[in-house]
Amino acid sequence: MKLFSRTNAIILTLFLSLFSFSALAANKVQDVHFKRGATSAEYPAKITGYDFNDYVFYAKKGQALTAKLLTKSTKLWINLSNQHLESGVDLSEYSESLNKQGAYILPYSGKYTIRVGQHRAFARRGEHSDFTLLIEIK
Numbered sequence: 001m002k003l004f005s006r007t008n009a010i011i012l013t014l015f016l017s018l019f020s021f022s023a024l025a026a027n028k029v030q031d032v033h034f035k036r037g038a039t040s041a042e043y044p045a046k047i048t049g050y051d052f053n054d055y056v057f058y059a060k061k062g063q064a065l066t067a068k069l070l071t072k073s074t075k076l077w078i079n080l081s082n083q084h085l086e087s088g089v090d091l092s093e094y095s096e097s098l099n100k101q102g103a104y105i106l107p108y109s110g111k112y113t114i115r116v117g118q119h120r121a122f123a124r125r126g127e128h129s130d131f132t133l134l135i136e137i138k
Contacts, residue, residue, distance in 0.1 A: 032057035032114075032135055040066075040136035045116070047076070048128040052117035055133060059112055064103035064138045067091045067114050071131035075122040078133075079115045084108045088115075103138075 026048070032055050034041050045053050059065065069076055079088040089097050089104060091114065097104055106112065118129055 026051045027054070029054045029056060034137075039138050040134060042070075042132050042134050044130075044132045046128055046130050047116065047118055049118070049126045050123045052115050053133075055114040055116075055135065057112055057114075057135070057137070058110065059106050059137050061106060061109045063106050064099075064101070065091075065106055065112075066101075066103045066134075066136040066138075068093075068102075068134045069116065069131050070134055071129065073129040073131060075118045075127060075129045076131060077117055077119055079117075080104065080112060081115065082106075082108055082110060082112045084110070103136075 028045070028051075030043055030045075030053065032041060032043075043055060047053060065080070067078060067080070069078055078091045080091050081088045084107070089095075091097070091104060093102075095104075099105065114133070114135065116131070116133060117123070118127065122129070
């Protein structure tokens with residue numbers, strides 16, 4: 001009696017291939033904290049392939065959020081989400097969601113997440129990008 005049949009091998013291969021992509025992802029979650037009396041913080045990071053970095057913080061309705069990617073890379077996108085927002089908010093430099101000072105006025109109090117990732121064409125090739133995220137909330 002074979003302990004490991006051909007059917008079992010196929011099922012195991014399919015199972016491993018299905019979950020291997022998610023197991024390889026190195027997505028990072030960073031809680032945003034400001035030093036006492038500060039209104040901003042910097043977070044240096046690196047993204048490779050389809051990975052992304054999340055930066056989680058709590059803020060109040062009406063506060064102005066400025067999020068800038070300090071990098072030479074043009075491969076990155078930056079997005080803001082909140083449970084009450086219907087879709088993510090583009091925080092890139094030329095976004096229509098930003099005011100003239102480059103800030104986004106937060107419409108709700110609560111938990112927000114800034115996500116930074118690479119555009120698909122670069123991610124598909126496994127490229128990487130180094131950056132520093134500057135977050136300011138006033």
